[in-house]
Amino acid sequence: MFTKFRQYVNTRIGFFWLLVFLFWAKTIYAYLTEFSLGVADPLQAFLMLVNPIATTVFLFSLAFYIRKTGVYYYILLFIDALDTILLYANVIYHREFTDFMTVSTITGVSKVSQGLTGSSLALASWGDVLYWADIIVILALVILHRIEQDTRPIKKHTAFAYTSAAIAGFGLNLTLAESNRPQLLTRTFDRTYIVKYLGIDAFTVYDGIKDEQTNHQRASAKKSELDTVKDYTESHYAAPNAKMYGLAKGRNVIVIHLESFQQFLIDQKVNGKEVTPFLNKLYHSNSTYSFKNFFHQVGQGKTSDAENMLETSTYGLSTGSLFSQLGSDNTFQAAPAILNQRANYSSAVFHGNVASFWNRNNTYKNMGYQYFFDASYFDTTGDKSTGYGLKDKLLFKNSVQYLERLQQPFYVKYITVTNHFPFTLDKEDTTFKTTDTSDSAINGYFQTAHYLDQSVKEFYTYLQKAGLLKNSMIVLYGDHYGLSNSENSTLAPILGKSADDWTSFDSAQLQRVPFMINIPGIKSGKVESTYGGEIDVLPTILHLLGISSKRYIQFGTDLFSKQHDSTVAFRNRDFVTSKYTVLSGKIYDNATGETIDDDEAVQKTVDKDQKKVDKELSLSDSLNNKNLLRFYTPKGFKKVDASNYNYADGLEKEIQIQNKLAGKSTSLYSKNGNKSTDSLYTTDAPEASHKKTDSTRIKITNPDDTDSTTTSSSSSK
Numbered sequence: 001m002f003t004k005f006r007q008y009v010n011t012r013i014g015f016f017w018l019l020v021f022l023f024w025a026k027t028i029y030a031y032l033t034e035f036s037l038g039v040a041d042p043l044q045a046f047l048m049l050v051n052p053i054a055t056t057v058f059l060f061s062l063a064f065y066i067r068k069t070g071v072y073y074y075i076l077l078f079i080d081a082l083d084t085i086l087l088y089a090n091v092i093y094h095r096e097f098t099d100f101m102t103v104s105t106i107t108g109v110s111k112v113s114q115g116l117t118g119s120s121l122a123l124a125s126w127g128d129v130l131y132w133a134d135i136i137v138i139l140a141l142v143i144l145h146r147i148e149q150d151t152r153p154i155k156k157h158t159a160f161a162y163t164s165a166a167i168a169g170f171g172l173n174l175t176l177a178e179s180n181r182p183q184l185l186t187r188t189f190d191r192t193y194i195v196k197y198l199g200i201d202a203f204t205v206y207d208g209i210k211d212e213q214t215n216h217q218r219a220s221a222k223k224s225e226l227d228t229v230k231d232y233t234e235s236h237y238a239a240p241n242a243k244m245y246g247l248a249k250g251r252n253v254i255v256i257h258l259e260s261f262q263q264f265l266i267d268q269k270v271n272g273k274e275v276t277p278f279l280n281k282l283y284h285s286n287s288t289y290s291f292k293n294f295f296h297q298v299g300q301g302k303t304s305d306a307e308n309m310l311e312t313s314t315y316g317l318s319t320g321s322l323f324s325q326l327g328s329d330n331t332f333q334a335a336p337a338i339l340n341q342r343a344n345y346s347s348a349v350f351h352g353n354v355a356s357f358w359n360r361n362n363t364y365k366n367m368g369y370q371y372f373f374d375a376s377y378f379d380t381t382g383d384k385s386t387g388y389g390l391k392d393k394l395l396f397k398n399s400v401q402y403l404e405r406l407q408q409p410f411y412v413k414y415i416t417v418t419n420h421f422p423f424t425l426d427k428e429d430t431t432f433k434t435t436d437t438s439d440s441a442i443n444g445y446f447q448t449a450h451y452l453d454q455s456v457k458e459f460y461t462y463l464q465k466a467g468l469l470k471n472s473m474i475v476l477y478g479d480h481y482g483l484s485n486s487e488n489s490t491l492a493p494i495l496g497k498s499a500d501d502w503t504s505f506d507s508a509q510l511q512r513v514p515f516m517i518n519i520p521g522i523k524s525g526k527v528e529s530t531y532g533g534e535i536d537v538l539p540t541i542l543h544l545l546g547i548s549s550k551r552y553i554q555f556g557t558d559l560f561s562k563q564h565d566s567t568v569a570f571r572n573r574d575f576v577t578s579k580y581t582v583l584s585g586k587i588y589d590n591a592t593g594e595t596i597d598d599d600e601a602v603q604k605t606v607d608k609d610q611k612k613v614d615k616e617l618s619l620s621d622s623l624n625n626k627n628l629l630r631f632y633t634p635k636g637f638k639k640v641d642a643s644n645y646n647y648a649d650g651l652e653k654e655i656q657i658q659n660k661l662a663g664k665s666t667s668l669y670s671k672n673g674n675k676s677t678d679s680l681y682t683t684d685a686p687e688a689s690h691k692k693t694d695s696t697r698i699k700i701t702n703p704d705d706t707d708s709t710t711t712s713s714s715s716s717k
Contacts, residue, residue: 246546260482299571327363337368352390478513
C-alpha cells in the first residue's frame with residue numbers, strides 16, 4: 001500500500017493531490033478551531049467541509065501549465081505557501097479582531113499594521129506549526145529527492161480539464177449556498193457567511209471585486225457631486241417647530257430598537273389580552289409623542305439599514321448592506337459624533353450578538369460610538385440566548401453595570417433581538433396564550449412581542465428607581481417588518497380583515513412601525529398623524545435637544561416641523577404620502593384603499609413625487625457609494641477618527657474616566673455615592689437566577705438571518 005502511495009505521489013498528478021489534501025485539511029482545522037462560522041444545518045456543514053476544494057484545485061492547477069519539471073514543483077509549492085499565508089494571516093487577524101481580513105486591510109499599510117502588529121503576532125501558538133509543517137516537510141522531501149520529480153509534463157487538455165472542473169465545482173458550491181442562503185453575494189451582512197459557504201479564497205476574491213468597484217467609484221468622485229447633494233439637502237431642510245425646539249435639551253437619550261416590531265401590535269389583543277400592554281400605555285401617554293403613520297424604509301440591509309437611517313439620515317443601499325459594504329471606510333456625520341461635539345454626550349451601544357454581525361464593530365467606530373457592549377460583555381451561554389443573541393430581559397438587566405458608569409448626558413442604543421424570526425422562546429420564558437393558527441411564525445410573533453413588552457417595562461421600572469427616567473428622552477422604534485407578505489392571508493382574520501380581499505395596499509400599510517418619543521414630565525404628548533419614516537428621526541431628535549441640523553447633510557426632515565416632507569420613500573422606489581400609496585406605479589387612495597385610474601391631476605402629483613423620490617435615493621446612493629462626505633466638514637464638526645476607538649475593556653475605560661474626573665464625574669454610579677444601582681433592577685427572567693445551566697446550547701456566534709427569505713412590498717427584494 002505504501003509503495004503504491006509513494007509511486008502515485010512521485011507523479012505530477014499525485015503530488016498535486018497530496019498538496020490539495022493537506023491544504024484542505026489545515027483549512028478545515030482552521031474552520032473548526034479558530035473561526036466561529038455558526039453552522040446551523042447539515043447543508044451548511046457539508047458546504048463548509050467542501051468549499052476549500054474547488055478554489056484550491058483551481059489555484060493549484062495553474063502549475064499544470066508549466067512544463068519544466070523543477071519549476072512545476074516549486075511553483076506548486078509556492079502557490080501552496082501563498083495560500084497558506086492568506087489562511088494563517090486570517091487566523092491571526094481573527095484571534096484579535098474576530099473578523100476576516102479584507103483586501104483593503106491587506107493592501108493598506110495602516111490597516112496591515114493594525115492586523116499584523118507585534119501584539120497580533122503574539123497571539124501565535126505552538127499549535128500553529130500545523131499550518132506550516134506540511135510545506136516544510138514536503139519541500140525537504142523534494143530537495144532530498146525522497147519525492148521524485150516526474151519529468152512528464154501535464155498535457156494541456158488535462159490541465160484545462162482540471163481548471164474547468166474546479167470552476168464547475170465552484171459553481172455548484174455557489175448554487176447550493178444560494179439555495180440555503182438566498183442573496184448571499186448581493187446581501188452581504190457578515191463576512192463570516194461568505195467564508196462559511198464559499199471559503200477564504202472566494203471571500204478574498206469577492207471582497208477584492210467589491211473593493212475595486214468601490215474604489216473606482218470613489219476615485220472618479222468629484223467635489224462638485226457633493227455640491228449637488230448639498231444643494232438638495234439645503235433646499236429640502238425643514239426649520240424646527242419653535243414650540244418643540246430644545247424641549248429635551250440636556251437630557252440623556254436612550255434609543256430602544258424594537259426588533260421586527262410592527263405597528264399593528266400596538267393595542268392588538270389576542271384571546272382578550274393585550275399583546276403589548278406596557279408599550280400601549282406608553283404609546284398613549286401624554287408624555288409621549290407617538291406617530292401612527294411612521295414607516296420603516298429598509299432594504300436588504302434590514303436592521304443595519306434602520307440603524308444607518310436613524311444615525312445619519314441617509315438611506316441604505318439599493319442592494320446589500322451599507323454597514324457591511326461601506327461601513328469600514330465611509331465618512332459619517334452620525335448622531336454619536338454630532339452629540340459629542342455639540343453637547344459633550346458620551347455614547348454606547350448595547351447588543352447581545354457578536355460585534356462583527358452587520359460589521360457593526362467597524363461601522364460604529366466611524367460613526368463615533370465610544371463604547372460597544374456586544375455579546376463578549378455578557379454571559380450568553382445556555383438558555384440565556386436565542387440564535388440571535390442574549391434575550392432582551394437579560395440584555396437590559398445585565399447592561400446596568402455598564403450604563404451606570406457612562407458620563408451624563410449620554411446617547412445610548414439598545415438593540416433587542418428576542419422578537420426576531422422565527423419568533424421562538426423557551427417555555428419557561430412566557431405564559432402568554434397566543435393565536436392558534438397554522439403558521440408557527442404568527443403564533444410565535446405575538447409571544448415574543450409580549451416578552452419584549454415585558455422587557456421594556458422592567459427596564460423602565462429600573463430607570464425610574466435609579467433616577468434616570470426624569471433626566472432622559474426615550475426613543476422607541478420598530479426597525480422593520482416581522483411577518484412577511486406570505487403570512488398575510490393567515491394574519492388577515494386576526495387583524496379583522498378578509499384574506500380574500502387582501503391587496504398590495506394592505507401589505508404596504510403593514511410596513512408601519514411604531515415610533516415613540518417619550519419625554520417624562522411633559523404633558524403635551526399625543527398620537528400624531530404625520531406621515532414619516534426612519535430617515536426623519538435624526539433631525540427630529542437633534543431639534544428636540546436644541547441642536548440645529550441645518551449644517552449637516554441629511555435627507556430626512558423634522559417630523560414636528562411645519563415644513564416636514566411627508567413623502568415616505570421606500571428603497572425599491574415605491575412611496576407613500578398622506579394621500580396616496582404608490583406601488584410599482586399603481587396608485588392607491590389612502591382613505592379607501594382603492595386604486596386610482598385615469599385621474600390626470602392625481603397622476604401629475606404622483607409623477608412629481610416619484611421624481612423627488614428617485615432623486616433623493618439616487619443622491620443618497622451617490623453620497624455613500626462615493627464617500628462624498630469626505631469632501632465636506634460642517635462648521636464646528638471634526639471628522640471622526642476610527643483609530644481613536646477600541647471596544648475592548650469598555651468597563652475598565654469607563655472606570656478610568658470616572659476616577660480621573662473624581663468629584664466632577666456625572667455617571668449614575670458617582671451620583672449614587674459610588675455605589676452600583678444593579679440591586680434596583682428586578683426581572684422575572686428565569687435565567688437571571690440560574691447559576692448554571694444544563695442546556696446544550698452553545699455561546700452564540702454569527703446566526704443565520706433566516707428571515708432574509710421573507711419579502712416586503714415596501715422594501716427592496
